[in-house]
Amino acid sequence: MTPAAGRLDGGAGPLVRPYTMTGGRTRPASGTGLDMITIVVAARRRVDWSRLQPEHARILRRCRTPVSVAELSAQLDIPITVAKVLVGDLVAAGDVAARAPAPAADHPEAHVLQAVLDGIRRL
Amino acid sequence: MASDGCDTDPGDLPVAVKILVAGGFGAGKTTLVGSVSEIAPLSTEEVMTEAGMGVDDTDGVEQKTTTTVALDFGRITMSGSVVLYLFGTPGQGRFWFMWDELAAGALGAVVVADTRRLETCFPAVDFFERRGVPFAVAVNQFDGAHRYTAEEVREAVDVEAHVPVVLGDARLRESGKEVLLSLVEHVIRRRSPALSG
Numbered sequence: 001m002t003p004a005a006g007r008l009d010g011g012a013g014p015l016v017r018p019y020t021m022t023g024g025r026t027r028p029a030s031g032t033g034l035d036m037i038t039i040v041v042a043a044r045r046r047v048d049w050s051r052l053q054p055e056h057a058r059i060l061r062r063c064r065t066p067v068s069v070a071e072l073s074a075q076l077d078i079p080i081t082v083a084k085v086l087v088g089d090l091v092a093a094g095d096v097a098a099r100a101p102a103p104a105a106d107h108p109e110a111h112v113l114q115a116v117l118d119g120i121r122r123l
Numbered sequence: 124m125a126s127d128g129c130d131t132d133p134g135d136l137p138v139a140v141k142i143l144v145a146g147g148f149g150a151g152k153t154t155l156v157g158s159v160s161e162i163a164p165l166s167t168e169e170v171m172t173e174a175g176m177g178v179d180d181t182d183g184v185e186q187k188t189t190t191t192v193a194l195d196f197g198r199i200t201m202s203g204s205v206v207l208y209l210f211g212t213p214g215q216g217r218f219w220f221m222w223d224e225l226a227a228g229a230l231g232a233v234v235v236a237d238t239r240r241l242e243t244c245f246p247a248v249d250f251f252e253r254r255g256v257p258f259a260v261a262v263n264q265f266d267g268a269h270r271y272t273a274e275e276v277r278e279a280v281d282v283e284a285h286v287p288v289v290l291g292d293a294r295l296r297e298s299g300k301e302v303l304l305s306l307v308e309h310v311i312r313r314r315s316p317a318l319s320g
Contacts, residue, residue, distance in 0.1 A: 014155050017194060025217075033269075035228065036224075037139040037140075037141050037208050037228075038139070039136045039137055039138070039139050039206065040136075041136055043131040058248045066136050066137055068139055068198075068206070068208065069197070069222065070165070070167055070194075070196060070210075071165060071210065073167040073168075074166060074167040075165070076163035079168050079169055079170040079191070080148050080167055080168070080169045080194070081169060081170055082170070085152070097131040097132070097136065097215070098136075099133045099134070099136035099137070099138060099139075099237045101138065101139045101140060101141070101228055102138045102139065102140045102205070102228075102229065103309060112138065112140060112205055113230075113307065113311050113314070114199045115202050115204075115205040115311065116140060116201055116205060116207055116230065116306070117304070117307050117311070118201065118302050119199060119200070119201030119202055119207065120201075120207075120300060120303045120307060121300075121304065122202075123159055123199070123296060123299075123303075
């Protein structure tokens with residue numbers, strides 16, 4: 001589904017109820033624990049596209065380089081919660097590898113903080 | 124996270140961190156995100172479904188309301204395989220539930236203050252103080268608006284002395300860079316004093 005096919009116009013909102021794409025599921029496959037900034041990338045060298053649902057295939061095509069769940073959501077014009085469910089399916093099937101965000105809130109790792117500091121200094 | 128048939132080691136992937144950019148409506152949150160982001164700010168939405176309040180249906184079917192919240196965000200790729208995401212948080216108070224998810228795991232926050240309507244940043248300051256999320260105040264000096272000193276803003280917003288207050292222009296990368304640096308240095312001082320410097 002292209003963004004144009006799903007909306008009458010920008011203000012009309014989605015014509016397809018968000019969770020239709022996920023078969024009514026509002027939570028990702030158990031154990032995947034995806035965050036909106038979990039980074040994912042295609043994990044297989046060869047993909048059997050014929051076994052993938054169109055919405056999974058659309059996501060997988062955008063995972064050739066590492067990308068966050070939030071970026072996939074924005075690029076494909078699907079809500080973050082829906083993106084988490086669909087990406088969770090791909091993680092569970094081994095089609096994408098996922099890396100959880102740095103545990104920044106309670107125990108930011110020194111090397112992560114230093115990388116952020118250096119990166120901002122280079123802006 | 125190991126998965127059968129996976130050829131890629133997740134440990135090779137970049138690790139992501141996030142900083143929130145909060146403030147009143149029109150204070151310059153998305154402008155600040157755009158000034159430092161390496162990509163044009165992206166917009167996505169989160170659909171929240173909440174059980175209806177005070178509903179007691181005889182047939183046991185819950186009434187639910189669905190709210191859609193737009194989120195703007197940008198990205199900066201750091202060294203050492205770290206990617207920083209900057210999320211503009213929805214300004215309106217009715218989206219507090221969204222802030223909880225956004226604040227979870229955040230490195231810190233920037234509160235954008237508009238000196239013409241300083242009170243619009245108070246809810247964000249209160250939220251981050253209550254949640255113990257380290258934050259810095261970015262004073263967005265709009266053209267033609269009265270210029271205040273950082274100390275005047277600090278006093279008006281009533282933040283503690285160690286909270287960085289940085290004057291600037293949200294349209295300028297240098298301003299965004301300065302407030303992000305102040306914030307991360309503040310985070311480092313708070314968490315591990317030996318690292319600072």
